[in-house]
Amino acid sequence: MDHLVRLEQGRAEHPSASTVAALARALQLDQAERDLLFRAAGLLPPAASLINDHVPPSVHRLVSRLHELPLAVFTAHWQLVMWNRIWIALHGAPTGTSDTQRNLARAVFLDGFDDAPFRAVRPVAGRTQLDTAQVADLRLAATTYPYDPELARLVSDLRAGSEHFERLWSTGAAAQHTSDTKAIDRPTVGELVVDCAVRVIPGADLRVVTYSAASSSPDAGKLELLRATDTVPTTNAAATNA
Numbered sequence: 001m002d003h004l005v006r007l008e009q010g011r012a013e014h015p016s017a018s019t020v021a022a023l024a025r026a027l028q029l030d031q032a033e034r035d036l037l038f039r040a041a042g043l044l045p046p047a048a049s050l051i052n053d054h055v056p057p058s059v060h061r062l063v064s065r066l067h068e069l070p071l072a073v074f075t076a077h078w079q080l081v082m083w084n085r086i087w088i089a090l091h092g093a094p095t096g097t098s099d100t101q102r103n104l105a106r107a108v109f110l111d112g113f114d115d116a117p118f119r120a121v122r123p124v125a126g127r128t129q130l131d132t133a134q135v136a137d138l139r140l141a142a143t144t145y146p147y148d149p150e151l152a153r154l155v156s157d158l159r160a161g162s163e164h165f166e167r168l169w170s171t172g173a174a175a176q177h178t179s180d181t182k183a184i185d186r187p188t189v190g191e192l193v194v195d196c197a198v199r200v201i202p203g204a205d206l207r208v209v210t211y212s213a214a215s216s217s218p219d220a221g222k223l224e225l226l227r228a229t230d231t232v233p234t235t236n237a238a239a240t241n242a
Contacts, residue, residue, distance in 0.1 A: 015041050029054075051151055072117075090211070091116060092116025092119050105134055110158065120184050139169065
């Protein structure tokens with residue numbers, strides 16, 4: 001957050017677009033207020049033809065109030081932009097990681113699930129369903145945002161770095177990733193098996209990912225124990241992801 005402090009103190013005269021976008025998220029601005037902030041910084045607001053990483057206030061409220069379930073917010077190209085405390089308890093803190101490390105597609109096809117913020121996750125049905133859904137959703141994004149340079153760079157890197165991704169990409173399938181079942185292994189509670197639901201926010205093209213377990217099940221008990229033994233700092237995790 002040091003770059004935001006410099007901006008507020010007037011020591012950063014030419015903030016980058018990513019810095020201004022992070023500040024807009026931290027301040028929970030709506031889209032009109034975000035665009036005004038961009039112009040005040042001497043930058044053009046993101047074009048409608050580009051992937052939008054702005055998180056509207058309604059989604060901020062959703063993240064802050066659904067504190068009982070692990071929850072994270074992703075852009076249309078699966079860049080992690082917001083999370084809550086129990087997500088950190090499961091996967092590790094995203095703060096301090098690079099932008100490339102926060103991209104779920106890169107974790108799936110290039111980097112694996114060994115490090116934060118996606119560590120220790122395993123699809124119960126195997127990788128086939130997850131991989132196919134991830135590629136189909138990225139292709140949908142590429143169809144929606146054909147001129148987005150960050151998305152084009154991501155797809156190029158994945159095609160060059162993963163033969164598996166290239167084979168799936170060549171099928172041409174396009175669809176939204178909606179649900180899955182995942183196993184997550186944590187030293188404090190052991191393995192949890194949770195339902196993973198993906199919901200797209202209308203008008204924002206954001207993906208909200210939540211984990212849940214059936215009430216009174218052993219896995220629900222493990223989630224509760226994880227919340228009770230959570231050692232993440234009490235600062236709002238969702239507001240510190242810039």
